[in-house]
Amino acid sequence: MTKYEVMAILSNALDEAQAKEETKNSIVNKIKELGGTITFEDFWGTRGFAYMIKGEKWGYYFVVQFEIDGTKINELKRDWNIDKNLTRFMITSVDPKAPAPRSQEEIKKEWDAMEKEKKISEAESPKKGTRRPAAPAKPAAPAPVAEKAPAPAKEAKPAPKKDDVDKKLDAILEDSSLDL
């Protein structure tokens, strides 16, 4: 018994409810039928692709970690290759050194917290880097972060509810970054 991880993309012809059913029927139950045990499950929901796959621009992402006998992986692969609702899948072995798996939501929250901290630190201490007159170039150096940071602040100021606007902006930023 070794640990494996599957990331599957379900086609966008399905609804979200249908996609969740599909993951249960075609992925989770098939692993259980072959004598595997599931240790971690995470349904990401919709997500845009970085490039087109089979003429589709987005799909439902699903991640499962499970333990199974290594000889049965080929059977799983054969079944999933036939399945038309699966746009793409990838089976990887889990690194024993890797920490416990976290859901995508937790990872997102961590990134949001990090970015908030950065915004605060940038706003409070711009003078630390300005010993020399040439220093103003430094804050401009982390371009991808710096470009994103001022934009929400400008738009958020006139709006009364900051949290709602921030959430919407986050959603927009994520979409636009995926279109690159």
Place this chain on the structure above:
Amino acid sequence: MPPKPKKFICTFCRNDVKHIDYKDSKLLSRFVTYYRSIQSRFHTGVCLKHQKQLASAIKRARNMALIAAVRYEK
């Protein structure tokens, strides 16, 4: 004698990262160039052990369309 400049330590070593996850696309996208090829360790200062992990993580993320493989000029 002027003081020796501090040696730059790999960002993953500094944060005690044991394994780089391919699902963390935001992290991976920091270590690619403008045209989305893997940035060399000469420019990012990542140590060899972590660069190998990073490269395989980026390749996996590309396969699953989490990260773009190339940048097209519009």
